[in-house]
Amino acid sequence: MTKEEALDKARNDLAHRLNTDASKIGQPSVEDADFPDMALGAAEDDEMSGMMMTRGWRIRLSVGGREYEYRADKNQVRLYQYKGKNYRL
Numbered sequence: 001m002t003k004e005e006a007l008d009k010a011r012n013d014l015a016h017r018l019n020t021d022a023s024k025i026g027q028p029s030v031e032d033a034d035f036p037d038m039a040l041g042a043a044e045d046d047e048m049s050g051m052m053m054t055r056g057w058r059i060r061l062s063v064g065g066r067e068y069e070y071r072a073d074k075n076q077v078r079l080y081q082y083k084g085k086n087y088r089l
Contacts, residue, residue: 003030003057006072010059013079013089014068026062033058033071040071042078042086 001009007030015022033056035041039049040056056073069080079087 001072001074001077003072006057006070006077007059009077009089010070010072010079011061013070013077014061014063017079017082018063020063024063028060028062028067030057030059032056035071035073039086039088040073040076040078040080042071042080042088044086044088047088 007027011022011025014025035054035056037049037051038054039047040054043049054073056071059070059072061068061070068082071078071080077089079089
């Protein structure tokens with residue numbers, strides 16, 4: 001998956017979760033990041049993850065003045081701390 005594909009997947013997921021149009025979602029930033037494990041530092045409850053530094057992207061999207069963080073690499077996209085939980089898409 002490319003950075004652009006990960007961004008599209010994150011934008012569409014957030015639009016679905018918030019029941020809004022994807023065009024209303026702002027993109028404050030997409031930056032390269034190193035994460036502490038293969039779950040991108042965003043493991044779901046009771047998920048085991050390999051402890052290996054993983055290179056990916058931190059995607060920050062905004063809607064209505066609130067910011068949401070996604071984490072992605074070439075294999076996966078994860079929503080970080082949405083309502084206190086992490087989600088693997």
